Amino acid sequence: MPVPIIIDCDPGHDDALAIMLAAADPAVDLLAITTVAGNQTLEKTTLNARRVCTVAGITGVPIAAGCDRPLLQPLAVADDVHGESGLDGPEFPEPTVEVVPEHAVELIHRILMEHPEPVTLVPTAPLTNIALLLTRYPDSAARIREIVLMGGSTDRGNRTPAAEFNIHGDPEAADIVFGSGVPVTMCGLNVTHQALATPQVLARFEGLGTELGHICAELLSYFASTYKRLWGMPHPPLHDPVAVARVIDRSIVGCVDANVTVELHGQYTRGATVVDLHQYLDRPVNAQVAVTLDAERFWDRMVGAVAALGARHTP
Numbered sequence: 001m002p003v004p005i006i007i008d009c010d011p012g013h014d015d016a017l018a019i020m021l022a023a024a025d026p027a028v029d030l031l032a033i034t035t036v037a038g039n040q041t042l043e044k045t046t047l048n049a050r051r052v053c054t055v056a057g058i059t060g061v062p063i064a065a066g067c068d069r070p071l072l073q074p075l076a077v078a079d080d081v082h083g084e085s086g087l088d089g090p091e092f093p094e095p096t097v098e099v100v101p102e103h104a105v106e107l108i109h110r111i112l113m114e115h116p117e118p119v120t121l122v123p124t125a126p127l128t129n130i131a132l133l134l135t136r137y138p139d140s141a142a143r144i145r146e147i148v149l150m151g152g153s154t155d156r157g158n159r160t161p162a163a164e165f166n167i168h169g170d171p172e173a174a175d176i177v178f179g180s181g182v183p184v185t186m187c188g189l190n191v192t193h194q195a196l197a198t199p200q201v202l203a204r205f206e207g208l209g210t211e212l213g214h215i216c217a218e219l220l221s222y223f224a225s226t227y228k229r230l231w232g233m234p235h236p237p238l239h240d241p242v243a244v245a246r247v248i249d250r251s252i253v254g255c256v257d258a259n260v261t262v263e264l265h266g267q268y269t270r271g272a273t274v275v276d277l278h279q280y281l282d283r284p285v286n287a288q289v290a291v292t293l294d295a296e297r298f299w300d301r302m303v304g305a306v307a308a309l310g311a312r313h314t315p
C-alpha cells in the first residue's frame, strides 16, 4: 500500500524534483503540497510549486501556501543558489494549476484529521509550517506517522560553517519539531551530498526525450552552475528528493538513532544540528539520522518518476 504523504517545500530546484518523485513513485500517495518561505519569498515558492505541477502534469493534488516568514528571525532567501525566481534556468509556461484558499497549516491539519491512516510529513524547507501546525494543533501529532525532513547535517553547514539552510532558516521551528516527540528522520547534507547530479545523470534526464526530462536537465544544469560558483563543487547534490526516497524505500537511505539538538544561541553556530552519534551527552534519542545512500537506486527512482510523468503528460 502506498504511504500517504504531504510535502512541505520551498521550490527551489531540488524541491521541484522532490515534488515530481513524490507525485509519480507508486510507493507513495501525495495528498498535498504546501509551501513556505525559504529559498525564495512565499509568493515565489508558491508560484514555483504551481509551475512544477503544470509542467509535470500533476493534477488533483492541492497546493496551499503557508508562512511567509520564520517564527522569530527575518526571512533570508537563497537567491544566490536558486536565482531571482527561485527556479531559474528553464522557461516555464503560465501555470494552470491553482492554489487552494486554505492556509498550509489548516490544510495539513484537516488532512491529518480526516485521512483514514496516519500521514507522513516530508518537509524540504525551513520548518515554520510544521512547527506552527504542532503548536496550533497539538492533536495533529498523533495523526502524523513520521516526519522525514531534509535539513541539518552531521558535520558542516552550507549557510554558515555550522548550519544547513533549512534549519538555519528557522532554528526555533526546527527546535519545536525535533522536540515534539513525533518520530523524526533527518536527511542532512552528509547524506544528500551522496546524491550528486553528475553529467551522466543529466544525460539520463535528457535521454528520456520528453519536455519534462529536458526541463529537469535544465534545472540541474542551473543548479550545477551555482554549486560550482559558490562551493567549487563539480556536481550539485540533489538534497530534497533524498527525504522522499527514504519514505519510498527505507533501504535506499540508511539511518542510525541519535539525539539531535538544534543550537539556538551560539554566536557562530545558531541553526546547527548537534548530532550525538556517539552518545557523548546524556540526551534521549529523538531522531533517526540518515547516513548512507544507495545512489544508484536513488537515481533509478528519480529518473523513473520523471519518465512516468513525462509519458503521461507533454506540457
Ligand code: RIB
Pocket: 010, 012, 013, 014, 015, 038, 039, 124, 125, 126, 150, 158, 164, 165, 166, 239, 240
Ligand atoms: O540545504 C539544502 C536545502 O536548502 C534544500 O532544501 C534546498 O532546497 C534549500 O531549501
Ligand code: CA
Pocket: 009, 010, 011, 012, 014, 015, 039, 124, 125, 240
Ligand atoms: Ca528546499
